[in-house]
Amino acid sequence: MNDAIMSIEEKNRQRKARIGKIKKLIVGSVIVSILFPTILSLCLMLKVFSLQEQVNELTKMIENKKESSEVDKTVDLADGVYATELPENMQVQPMANVESTTEANSNEIEETIVYLTFDDGPSENTSSILDILKEHNVKATFFVTGKETDEAKALYKRIVDEGHTLGMHSYSHQYSEIYNSVESFANDERKLRDLLYEVTGVIPTLYRFPGGSSNLVSNIDMTEFIKYLKSEGITYFDWNVASGDAASQNVDVDTLVNNVLNDVGLYHTSVVLMHDTTEKTTSVEALGKIIESIQALGIEMRPLDENVPPVQHIKAESVNN
Ligand SMILES: [Zn+2]
Structure with a gap:
């Protein structure tokens, strides 16, 4: 009789342990599935920011180039009249x-x-x-x-x-x-x-x-x-x-x-x-x-x-x- 109770208790304990493990697994995978994308998107955001900065710098450089070449090709605007581009x-x-x-x-x-x-x-x-x-x-x-x-x-x-x-x-x-x-x-x-x-x-x-x-x-x-x-x-x-x-x-x-x-x-x-x-x-x-x-x-x-x-x-x- 005692043995039977023991084995039921033992089984219960084992089941609880298993449920505990599964719970931990679920919690763990939930955490991972939340943390991983968060970290990943943070990294990506940083990358995007740095790329954006590079793009801005390049745009500025292009603008400057454009401006200076426009000046080169700008003919005599003393009258503020016209600019021409050389063919x-x-x-x-x-x-x-x-x-x-x-x-x-x-x-x-x-x-x-x-x-x-x-x-x-x-x-x-x-x-x-x-x-x-x-x-x-x-x-x-x-x-x-x-x-x-x-x-x-x-x-x-x-x-x-x-x-x-x-x-x-x-x-x-x-x-x-x-x-x-x-x-x-x-x-x-x-x-x-x-x-x-x-x-x-x-x-x-x-x-x-x-x-x-x-x-x-x-x-x-x-x-x-x-x-x-x-x-x-x-x-x-x-x-x-x-x-x-x-x-x-x-x-x-x-x-x-x-x-x-x-x-x-x-x-x-x-x-x-x-x-x-x-x-x-x-x-x-x-x-x-x-x-x-x-x-x-x-x-x-x-x-x-x-x-x-x-x-x-x-x-x-x-x-x-
Ligand atoms: Zn002139």
Whole structure:
């Protein structure tokens, strides 16, 4: 009898133990099935966050790249009018590409020369620009517009007297006017040429198209104006290094300096686009730094003349008269 009770009790104990084990197993697997996904999703969330950060950084980098390349391709927005993108075939080739695609004598070491150019002057900043150039013993090129005040005339004269190149940038700088017809372009150009000759005694032979030769503003094919300039013996220059000061009124000094320094070494002939307008004070502030940094690289700066290898978005030699 006792044995029978014992065995029942024993069986009960064993059953309880088994139930206990099963309970533990269930609780354990519940815990695991909750904990494991929680930990896993925490890990995944962390991964997502870090990926998101990387994506943000990349997006920022792309944005910056985009911005700087837009600045490069932004032509002369002094009037705040239009920006153009250069068609693929008009992109200026960096030096490395040029070297690999031309049959230039590779033994000949071509030196790099930088040509600083200032568009849209004279302005209230021209004197300061000239002072800085003088201080650093650097000659540059001024692509000026037509202004008939005594101050402006004195500045045209000072530009020439101090050994800089005085180039033309249209009399009116009104896109709608100068690009309306070859005739109005020619009238505008002659008006400026006459004014500059009258004031300085020098006939200007260099031209920079407002908006560049690659501008998409002109209603007429730019090659028509190029033909006209060629017939007049006038050489036009675009640019392959943009300071970025065309983009807005006051780009900060460091950005301007970096924009120039990043690109100036890419070409044997670097034509740097800057602006000489009263509002663009940071261009003046940046100038000294730009010059000193270029000099520190051992690169010489010179004024443009018609013998400088042309830097043109639309090549003059591709246009037949
Ligand atoms: Zn301009």
